[in-house]
Amino acid sequence: MFDGRFEIVSNRKIAKNTFEMVLSGDTEGIRPGQFVNLKLEGFYLRRPISVCDFAPGRLTLVYKVVGHGTACMAELAPGAVIDTLTGLGNGYDTAPSGDKPLLIGGGAGVPPLYALAKALLAEGKKPAVILGFNARDEVFYEEEFKSLGMEVYVTTADGSYGIKGFVTDAMDRPYTYFYACGPEPMLRAVYAKTVTSGQFSLEERMGCGFGACMGCTCKTKTGHKRVCKDGPVFMKEELPW
């Protein structure tokens, strides 16, 4: 964990209720699949946001406006400085991915897969990604993933864009391993359908975000785990689903 101050470079809407915030600050030690925890003026608890992309001195967050906190985040202007805890969570393990891993993201679960895709590509692997949304106006980052030079499949529940249906309707293709992030119902559907091993990133209401308060504990086959500290990424084999 690192305690740093990040300055907003840009903060723009990229889809329905979805914003991309680029910040400048010390990103040392950040890994794909981790999250940061933001202290917003006027709110007591921090806001945990998954890391979408990062480079030396630059951090990109893509977040959905779901409550007062994220709504106030969306109002923040470039130049604003945010007290931010970074390097939180375990992050993804790219070692077991094989050469054709499948990345599966649903809605707000899409962002962390972007940094992961970059990492896998950097290791010479050929990841493909499925991006699931409810409707066309919620679709984001399709171009960003494509410009990494990877296969991208977009699904929408109402069929208003890409493949009609859920992410599981786009999974019938060969892959060596998977990484899934999204709402629990989606993760459970993926869990039921996948043939290979893989990793899930879970979400839970957090208190501290660094393992102290036991606010986000979940049950796994290997015992009680803190989503914020022992997770948010869990092996398929660990989950009691």
Next chain:
Amino acid sequence: MFDGRFEIVSNRKIAKNTFEMVLSGDTEGIRPGQFVNLKLEGFYLRRPISVCDFAPGRLTLVYKVVGHGTACMAELAPGAVIDTLTGLGNGYDTAPSGDKPLLIGGGAGVPPLYALAKALLAEGKKPAVILGFNARDEVFYEEEFKSLGMEVYVTTADGSYGIKGFVTDAMDRPYTYFYACGPEPMLRAVYAKTVTSGQFSLEERMGCGFGACMGCTCKTKTGHKRVCKDGPVFMKEELPW
């Protein structure tokens, strides 16, 4: 009472722990001796500050840093906007002043006398003012009062500047009426010494500042009065001292 938004034009230190904040906003209906009530980010209750000077569109406040609220006020930069209630309190009555009223201010009680002095001069009267402080480094607004073309007497308790002693040590001169503002012990000393009639501005911890909560009630010869609404200015004859 008016509910307005004021923008900070300048905010500078003018003496030890003493700051002058100039704001732009609607000053309509403001009278000398009234106060404004500022909503500061991060504080639940508003901060009542006496009006030091005002002109159409321009409001000047001189305040002393006494706690977290005023300390945070001192940090505010030009451009910041403050939700401000104006036109609070009864203000001074200049009618009974006669032609040579004496203005007596102690420390944080000095500012409201400035707007009063201007009003009295505008009525063709010849006010004089006594400014009382603890020490030289706390003295402020001596020049401002002088530049209005009036007699100014400065006292310091430690004698480091002006007349050594308290405001009461500078009162031995002819005057037709008085207006006093400052800490209660000073006001009581003035009360004991004055030969004429006059007006006192009282201070009390306030809840709302507009007469609703009964948080700042004081006892007077004419009944229970709310310092924020029925005051802060009271006639010498009303006070049970």
Next chain:
Amino acid sequence: MVNTSVTLSGLTLTNPVIPASGTFGYGVEFAENYDINCLGSFSFKGTTREPRFGNEPPRIAETASGMLNAVGLQNPGIDKVISEELPKLRKIFHKPVVANISGFSIDEYAECCERIDREEGVGLIEVNISCPNVHNGGMSFGTDPKSAAEVTRAVKAVTTKPVYMKLSPNVTDIAAIARACEDAGADGISLINTLMGMRIDLKRRAPVIRNVTGGLSGPAVFPVALRMVWQVYEAVKVPIIGMGGVSTAEDVIEMMLAGAAAVEVGAANLVDPLASKKIVEELPEVMERLHIENLTDIIGGAHHG
């Protein structure tokens, strides 16, 4: 068009927003700022038999997301309220008002309630058995089921209008006290009064408030108020007026989902004189966003979840 009206023991309000006793005086100060007839009603300053100055100042302290007050039931006394305040009020407010009555003995409660009950324009009597800021100023009555019931019975025996008992949160078992009031004939329960708290001045090394302790109100207490409204809703059948830190239309909805049939707004009025008006205005829009057609439909709605 959404329907914001609610009913308290037969008394229908155009909306559930009621400025709380002690934060709205007898209405006059706020009527200078806006037409207070937009409110569902309001609860006037806690009134006692004798005129009271209240506690010595300082009476106010600030806290995180809240404030402490120890006004101590300052009020002109029931005679003046009836002869001066109510006539003034009738000119500016044309809806039934909530009469908040406090006392120091069961007789006093009964006498004041009997007199205010006869007054035109009084729609409901809120009996404050929970003032934390005066010695045996009610709170002693509100912290024990037996005496809470006694006050209720005494007041009900001499009144015709709905009687709501205003309870103190400074208790181990709020449900037991609410049940005792209901069993004694209370038409409704009103809660919470303030939580007892204090602040100390570090420079003077003495309590900020002369009375030492004061009543905590503001958003800080909202979760406690919500919990107690929830518990009382499960304990009694009579309507509940919920209060404690309510500052927005969303807070009103949350209180009603916990079980409140109407909601009082307190400290918010002191920080923003237009707070109650704004809440009334925001309510329909918030209801639409949450797909609420009739506000009454959601009372206690979170219990069936």
Next chain:
Amino acid sequence: MVNTSVTLSGLTLTNPVIPASGTFGYGVEFAENYDINCLGSFSFKGTTREPRFGNEPPRIAETASGMLNAVGLQNPGIDKVISEELPKLRKIFHKPVVANISGFSIDEYAECCERIDREEGVGLIEVNISCPNVHNGGMSFGTDPKSAAEVTRAVKAVTTKPVYMKLSPNVTDIAAIARACEDAGADGISLINTLMGMRIDLKRRAPVIRNVTGGLSGPAVFPVALRMVWQVYEAVKVPIIGMGGVSTAEDVIEMMLAGAAAVEVGAANLVDPLASKKIVEELPEVMERLHIENLTDIIGGAHHG
């Protein structure tokens, strides 16, 4: 040079700052961020006889200037705490720790306290009879003087180290419960545990927390905690560990002026992992500004004002 040391029943701490149970785990997470030996001590995660998962999530909700938690005494159980956590802790923390023990029966309290009492490195036992988040998880013991006294007696009978009873604020008369513990032999009183509160999700129309209610902590409760520390200080002679919303060095001073001999820091650790360290560092400077030479001199200082 100011003197920040304080003494609790013969146990001298270099400073009064003690991270509160449930916000500091068994120390490991924080030791990754700073050398926790700068702390006066810390109170480890509430430990029970059996390992516990605690309540189903969600367990956390946000409030104005505070938070709700309903973790429900998740802990590895006394065996693992003694065999695994304490050995790990001894490597990173070289001061006596406060052992926080919870239970569901008087026997369980006694058994766990007797076992932890023998452990090297345990300086003081804090008996939690006030957890609001588990059914008869202590709070039932902490809301009634008689049973609070029974737990105290049972624990004192089998321990040699100072025993501090941690009380619930969800009571009518905190002083009576503190007195009962003192009379039963408690070496000190620790308060306050969290205030019971709740929040409701407006979209789901259901409680945010699965357990429905949770414990409120954070700056929102500071004035209530301060008031109860004040009342208990006037009721008992034994030392008090004050807690509830303490977030700054000034809050520490305010708690001590109210009567606390030492102060626990809770929720602040969760929002700022360095909070307790910062408070320890700020303390001397704040003492100088307030002309305090020896911190012990100000304990209860506001009572003589």
